[in-house]
Amino acid sequence: MFESTRAGLSRLATGRTVPVWLRRFVRRQDGATAIEFGIVLLPFLSILLMTMETALVFFAQQNLETIAADSARLIMTGQAQNASFDAAKFKSAVCDRVVALFSCSTGMYVDVQKYTSFASISSTVTLDSSGNPVTNYNPGGKNEIVVVRLIYKWPIVSPLTQTYLADAASTTRMLVATAAFRNEPF
Template identity: 70%
Template sequence: MRIVPARLRVFARREDGAAAVEFGIVLFPFVAILLMTMETALVFFAQQNLETVAADSSRLIMTGQAKNFSEADFKKAVCDRVVALFDCADTTKMFVDVQTAETFSAISTAVQTDSSGNPQTSFNPGATGKISVVRLIYKWPIVSPLTQPYLADTKTGTTRLLVATSAFRNEPF
């Protein structure tokens, strides 16, 4: 009976694998925080990219180049400006909303969604001298379950609505 406690005491005194055990304890939280940081940075990068696409594509409406465009034509023009981050081919992810407003202060910043969580959109580019609002909405997937409670903002809890808005007065065309 005395042999078992003596062997346990010898095992408890050994320090050969202490660094490996400490590394194993710290490894999971470190990798989790690293992946959460990378996914958060990717969401912010995608948001900035969408803002740039909104500014570039809204210029088509502001200058009158899109006066004969349909909603599908304008969405194609938007998708032509999108780089590799966004999946424009999937119609359940990218949404284009173009409206007019009487004044700049009357512009609504809220995104209206239907019962399934998809944004409600319309296409009304406005005429010469009218205030137009172009809103690009993209359902960005949040991959990591660790970041979903913090970044996801849709009913499913696995996507975030990235919204880029450009408001301007149409030039004379």
């Protein structure tokens, strides 16, 4: 098929000449690793970013649980039962415990309700017509059962992760941290 010539050219059977450098380039396999890396790079980065976002959601959930437990102690010990300590002050106390992950002023919902027994506690979050949680503030009295819920709509950034982490027909995931306890006899 190829005929060699002294000028460093090869001649195809059709009569056209092919430069030697082109023949050498076609035979070389030095760039195969770079091409394979380019093929694997996009799926690798996608999986890496999805893993990082999933880990961040779990970290935020754990952080919210810690904030709920710490804030619930204000109610459990009777510090939040005086007349001047209302829902806004309790939310402010919750927001004081938030370090960096949450936008407390816009996305944090605080729900405090008293119940007659632990068996009567509902685990569902009631939503209004616009999809926001319905919140109350009733810290109860001495020896009463109280549930503190912190609710935050966490934005899911990656479209690939939204399929698995976001709530139905949404780009956010509702993180809910709950603390159920009996108030102390303060």
